[in-house]
Amino acid sequence: MIASFAYPLVAGFAILAIALAAVAAERHLVLIILAIELIFLSSTVLLVYFFAERGAESAEALLLLTAIWAVAAVEAMALITFYAYMKTSGQRFDVSLLSRIKG
Amino acid sequence: MLFDVVYLAVLLFTVGSALAVFISGRLVHSVMALAAAFAGSALLFFSMGQPFIALLQFFVFVGGLSTYLMVALAAEERESAHHKNIYLVLLAVILGLGFYTLMGGTGFSAASGSSQNIFMLSVESLFSGYMPFLYMIALLLGAGAIGSVIVIRSFIRLVV
Numbered sequence: 600m601i602a603s604f605a606y607p608l609v610a611g612f613a614i615l616a617i618a619l620a621a622v623a624a625e626r627h628l629v630l631i632i633l634a635i636e637l638i639f640l641s642s643t644v645l646l647v648y649f650f651a652e653r654g655a656e657s658a659e660a661l662l663l664l665t666a667i668w669a670v671a672a673v674e675a676m677a678l679i680t681f682y683a684y685m686k687t688s689g690q691r692f693d694v695s696l697l698s699r700i701k702g
Numbered sequence: 703m704l705f706d707v708v709y710l711a712v713l714l715f716t717v718g719s720a721l722a723v724f725i726s727g728r729l730v731h732s733v734m735a736l737a738a739a740f741a742g743s744a745l746l747f748f749s750m751g752q753p754f755i756a757l758l759q760f761f762v763f764v765g766g767l768s769t770y771l772m773v774a775l776a777a778e779e780r781e782s783a784h785h786k787n788i789y790l791v792l793l794a795v796i797l798g799l800g801f802y803t804l805m806g807g808t809g810f811s812a813a814s815g816s817s818q819n820i821f822m823l824s825v826e827s828l829f830s831g832y833m834p835f836l837y838m839i840a841l842l843l844g845a846g847a848i849g850s851v852i853v854i855r856s857f858i859r860l861v862v
Contacts, residue, residue, distance in 0.1 A: 606709045613717045651750045669839045673846035680850045
């Protein structure tokens with residue numbers, strides 16, 4: 600049984616909206632990384648929804664998903680390690696300084 | 703009707719978990735909320751008739767990536783993240799019930815609907831023309847893992 604209403608579509612766009620708002624509003628680096636992970640999650644949900652509804656029997660869906668998963672995993676690993684390293688070595692890593700660029 | 707209620711509950715659970723990432727006070731709790739959002743998305747994949755992707759999402763993101771993030775941030779914060787076990791038990795019960803209901807109790811009956819299962823592919827069709835791309839992904843993941851190990855070794859040298 601498949602939902603008559605497009606719940607995955609709503610979930611995907613809701614997660615995307617929350618994550619974009621967080622990227623714009625948050626000042627903590629780790630939370631921004633988590634927001635980017637949520638953007639990857641919403642793209643995965645929307646991609647699977649698109650391919651499932653289209654009934655596409657192709658390898659492109661799996662390849663795209665694999666690419667999204669790989670980039671999401673590597674990005675999270677690298678940035679969290681970088682954050683921990685910078686913080687332990689006593690470096691300042693204040694994302695709020697970026698607000699100066701915003702003006 | 704029952705499935706509509708379940709789908710709505712899954713939707714609210716996933717979006718609520720995504721929201722909880724940013725309203726929880728501690729980083730470790732934010733990562734726990736992110737893990738819950740990943741688990742909720744796995745339930746969404748079940749509801750879309752894609753049980754294989756749901757399991758992959760569950761194993762790779764909830765089991766792998768969220769654990770990595772949690773361990774890294776807990777070690778970095780150097781303090782225990784106090785939480786109430788009852789919430790974790792409730793979360794496990796909700797996820798278990800969700801998976802059980804969406805799987806139709808036995809088998810993947812709910813997941814085998816009118817939508818096409820995009821993972822009904824043969825291995826040959828997948829591997830025939832895309833090997834360089836898969837090698838690139840493997841290289842990316844390998845480089846990320848090795849780079850993390852190198853950075854963590856320097857990190858340990860710095861601390862000890």
